[in-house]
Amino acid sequence: MYRKHNLADSEEAQDAMATRRTLRPAQSQVADSYEHKTADSPMRPDVGTQAQFKKRKPPKTYSYDTSLDPALSWDESSGSRGLGEWLLGRITDAARLPAPHRFAEPQRLTGADGKTLATVIGLEDAVEQLKAIERPFLNWAGKAERLSFDVPTLPLFIHERLSTKAILATLKGHKREGVDLQIDLFGDPRHSIVEQSLRAYEHRDRWVNRMILGDSLAVMNSLVEYEGMRGQVQMIYMDPPYGVKFGSNFQPFVRKRDVTHNDDEDMTREPEMVQAYRDTWELGLHSYLTYLRDRLLLARELLTPSGSVFVQISDENLHHVREVIDEVFGQSNCCAVITFKKTGGQSSTLISGVCDYILWYARDRERAKYRELFFVKKPGEEGAKQYNWIETEDGFRRAMSPGETVENLPDKARIFQPYPLVSMGSSAKDTPFVWSEKTFYPSPNRHWSVTNVGLEKIAAASRLLAIGNTLRFVNYLEDYPVTPLTNLWTDTQTSGFASDKFYVVQTLPEVIARCVLMTTDPGDLVIDPTCGSGTTAYVSEQWGRRWITIDTSRVPLALARQRLLTATFSWYELVDENRGPAGGFVYKRKQNKKGEEVGGIVPHVTLKSIANNEPPDEEILVDRPEEDKKTVRVTGAFCVEATIPTAADLEGMNANPEAENVQAAHEETTESFTDRMLEILRRSPLLRLPGNRNVELTNIRKPAKSLSLQAEALVAATAEGQDATIADAADEALEASGGLLDGLTKRPVAFIFGPENGAVSERLVYEAAREACAKNYTHLYVIGFAIHPNARQLVENAEQMIGIRATYVQMTPDVLMGDLLKNMRSSQIFSVCGLPEVELRLRADGKYEVELMGLDVFDPATMESSHEKGDDVPAWFLDTDYNGLCFHVSQAFFPRTSAWEGLKKALKADYEETVWDHLAGTVSAPFEPNGQGEIAVKVIDDRGNELMVTRKIREAKKTA
Numbered sequence: 001m002y003r004k005h006n007l008a009d010s011e012e013a014q015d016a017m018a019t020r021r022t023l024r025p026a027q028s029q030v031a032d033s034y035e036h037k038t039a040d041s042p043m044r045p046d047v048g049t050q051a052q053f054k055k056r057k058p059p060k061t062y063s064y065d066t067s068l069d070p071a072l073s074w075d076e077s078s079g080s081r082g083l084g085e086w087l088l089g090r091i092t093d094a095a096r097l098p099a100p101h102r103f104a105e106p107q108r109l110t111g112a113d114g115k116t117l118a119t120v121i122g123l124e125d126a127v128e129q130l131k132a133i134e135r136p137f138l139n140w141a142g143k144a145e146r147l148s149f150d151v152p153t154l155p156l157f158i159h160e161r162l163s164t165k166a167i168l169a170t171l172k173g174h175k176r177e178g179v180d181l182q183i184d185l186f187g188d189p190r191h192s193i194v195e196q197s198l199r200a201y202e203h204r205d206r207w208v209n210r211m212i213l214g215d216s217l218a219v220m221n222s223l224v225e226y227e228g229m230r231g232q233v234q235m236i237y238m239d240p241p242y243g244v245k246f247g248s249n250f251q252p253f254v255r256k257r258d259v260t261h262n263d264d265e266d267m268t269r270e271p272e273m274v275q276a277y278r279d280t281w282e283l284g285l286h287s288y289l290t291y292l293r294d295r296l297l298l299a300r301e302l303l304t305p306s307g308s309v310f311v312q313i314s315d316e317n318l319h320h321v322r323e324v325i326d327e328v329f330g331q332s333n334c335c336a337v338i339t340f341k342k343t344g345g346q347s348s349t350l351i352s353g354v355c356d357y358i359l360w361y362a363r364d365r366e367r368a369k370y371r372e373l374f375f376v377k378k379p380g381e382e383g384a385k386q387y388n389w390i391e392t393e394d395g396f397r398r399a400m401s402p403g404e405t406v407e408n409l410p411d412k413a414r415i416f417q418p419y420p421l422v423s424m425g426s427s428a429k430d431t432p433f434v435w436s437e438k439t440f441y442p443s444p445n446r447h448w449s450v451t452n453v454g455l456e457k458i459a460a461a462s463r464l465l466a467i468g469n470t471l472r473f474v475n476y477l478e479d480y481p482v483t484p485l486t487n488l489w490t491d492t493q494t495s496g497f498a499s500d501k502f503y504v505v506q507t508l509p510e511v512i513a514r515c516v517l518m519t520t521d522p523g524d525l526v527i528d529p530t531c532g533s534g535t536t537a538y539v540s541e542q543w544g545r546r547w548i549t550i551d552t553s554r555v556p557l558a559l560a561r562q563r564l565l566t567a568t569f570s571w572y573e574l575v576d577e578n579r580g581p582a583g584g585f586v587y588k589r590k591q592n593k594k595g596e597e598v599g600g601i602v603p604h605v606t607l608k609s610i611a612n613n614e615p616p617d618e619e620i621l622v623d624r625p626e627e628d629k630k631t632v633r634v635t636g637a638f639c640v641e642a643t644i645p646t647a648a649d650l651e652g653m654n655a656n657p658e659a660e661n662v663q664a665a666h667e668e669t670t671e672s673f674t675d676r677m678l679e680i681l682r683r684s685p686l687l688r689l690p691g692n693r694n695v696e697l698t699n700i701r702k703p704a705k706s707l708s709l710q711a712e713a714l715v716a717a718t719a720e721g722q723d724a725t726i727a728d729a730a731d732e733a734l735e736a737s738g739g740l741l742d743g744l745t746k747r748p749v750a751f752i753f754g755p756e757n758g759a760v761s762e763r764l765v766y767e768a769a770r771e772a773c774a775k776n777y778t779h780l781y782v783i784g785f786a787i788h789p790n791a792r793q794l795v796e797n798a799e800q801m802i803g804i805r806a807t808y809v810q811m812t813p814d815v816l817m818g819d820l821l822k823n824m825r826s827s828q829i830f831s832v833c834g835l836p837e838v839e840l841r842l843r844a845d846g847k848y849e850v851e852l853m854g855l856d857v858f859d860p861a862t863m864e865s866s867h868e869k870g871d872d873v874p875a876w877f878l879d880t881d882y883n884g885l886c887f888h889v890s891q892a893f894f895p896r897t898s899a900w901e902g903l904k905k906a907l908k909a910d911y912e913e914t915v916w917d918h919l920a921g922t923v924s925a926p927f928e929p930n931g932q933g934e935i936a937v938k939v940i941d942d943r944g945n946e947l948m949v950t951r952k953i954r955e956a957k958k959t960a
């Protein structure tokens, strides 16, 4: 039970409030955000410094608990016999030791490969482990063979910094703030490249919340291995795909919320998702359980001893998932299975299913942090059904009459429940109690709950009521106006609110908020490895918790980013401004005019407190802190990070630093990377264009002789679904021509692949384009994980400058992460994205502005460009002072949406209407650039792809 004293009365609280009052002007609303001043995190390098990044680490192996065989079969192949015998040996040894029978050093059983299979510290745990061998458990295909798994250990690079306060400051001052304020508003310590290269992951920086693109397994491993975050996380909320309809549960488009199960049109075209879903679910439920177990194991590594994990799941797999969590966390650490209502009613031929479930496990149930939640009692409803008596103003007590409700009670009537004064079990002696000239006895087999002296005190407090021969305690509603939340949440249904959702599989914020509030305090760290539209991040931000959220797909991250950037929250007063939320929120006891308790502290008067003349207990309602209505709270600074794949071969090099010829090893690395890319291209020969159109490549091979080109192929125009005979006919014609190319339907094209660990450079494009032009290819495809803005520009202008058309093709980073290319119709690895067309203008007043004219997308099949209008993109961002590395979002635009509406309303007095018009359109608000002399524009397309261009300030077009 979480009982607290009145924090608001503390001296710190008074001081803090006084400080705030002096800091904030009284007249208008102020926008501010929480800062986690007492927390820090290791420095992660900015994107763009990959070439200098040297601290590579080998993959990490995680082992399961090997003792879990389905039965005590003593079958050699399962290994349990060996383990059993070894444990029996340790039990015999430990039994000879004096109590508590512990070994001086932990005893280990190692496998043939040297890996530890089991560890025993003494008699007690050896017996437990032996017992575990015969415990029944869930088995699935592939489980027995998988005793451990490897996870690549990847560094995280910071790609983007966002801060609503920084955007508001830019809009007000028309310029991005100076370096010092930069640090403050964006939380960017601005380390030099040298410093980032030398001290990444060593130096500690101020904490900012984090959104990370990558597979949850790799990212959680990076947090453990690079950042030492083992045991640091207070709560993890996982809402994995439910694993029901294996092609569903994700959303391919930023602005299209409806997903039809297993409709290939709607199946993800999101390259990252291809891996997460196709590979993972290859064996259906079997793979799904493996997927979950691996991630749960990593989640457990991250949790503090008092931490909790919540796993949201539907009824289809609830039973299996529970068994998997039992295995990883231990049955005894299950805290609750929460049932929550997700919908009002569903048509079904049989009984309607309206609930989903949350499995709550603690790292260690005995030590779990728990803040009890309450809801306000409503007489007659669940938790307050017995409050059906009233005491009228003149002191008369009676049962409520039929039809009488809270709404139509006599004026000043007090509601109460006649509470039993007896407890189970007969008393040793006869204990009559005389009151109002009548003698009362506890009922048969009962005894008075308090002593006779206590009963006297209750009588003196006018709290006794006789109903027939039974004596009752008058327990007013206001004695304890709340009731604890149970594991059944029926008030959470979404019916009617579906249109408010950002994401097709979004969880209701209230559901996650309860989990956050029950198991964390302000300032604690919450992680969601299944970000989706960022509900966990959103409620963590709302409640002053630190957060890290991870998703493998760009679409949900784009949605989450918009949601957080434009959100407004109440400002909950802080006990200690200098510590930030970690110092706690202020709670007060308050009553409204009707005398109802409306503060964050409520009384808990009990029979015993009156009988013993004790001051009543109090409960803290953690979800009702004091609010400062003058301050509009916005999301604090956060950053977007991503895993950068570590080249597998570089790992090899690192493992063998003495390699005689490092140069040769490097060439080999490049060579094998090119071979891998070629193989991937052959197996997935489709380039994806916007509008679900594809360009098909044939005859993919290495060029006979080349300086920089890495592949060549023929390209044919095959719109999706086009009659295959056309392509066949073209192939036949080609064959008939003895290999000479049919210039009409198929054209020879050349390819280069960007580096494995960085962005495509301008030089690479230049050299490849010259060679491709000289060798009469009709087109150059530049395939990369990322591309430097100048290189991107050169790709666009290659025809004018070098004489050959070029197209940039974005490749999904996770092609590096394993064996990907199993057959699946929607596996699409390569996508052709547009290039933003922007105009940078110098206005007559000396300020600058940028207009997003549109997106140009080149179709290599028809050799034509199509143009998408600027206001037809889901989002675009402007960095008014781009430093060539991390993108700082100084202005964020969500065209033709009301995304900024909440802030606009809240800050009406402070910002002109036109400011908000800019943020919903294609022309930026005017700005003055700072020192870098360059701006950058990033456009998020419908599939969450990020397309970036830069412009030099000196090249701005002058307007009259």
Ligand SMILES: C[S@@+](CC[C@H](N)C(=O)[O-])C[C@H]1O[C@@H](n2cnc3c(N)ncnc32)[C@H](O)[C@@H]1O
Pocket: 214, 215, 216, 217, 239, 240, 241, 242, 249, 250, 276, 503, 505, 506, 507, 508, 529, 530, 531, 532, 533, 534, 535, 536, 550, 551, 552, 553, 556
């Ligand atoms: C059911 S949704 C979560 C929805 C979220 N609770 C919300 O309120 O929006 C599951 C999310 O997990 C992500 N996901 C699935 N597998 C993943 C993986 N291996 N790593 C990271 N994210 C993954 C999907 O992209 C999807 O956005």
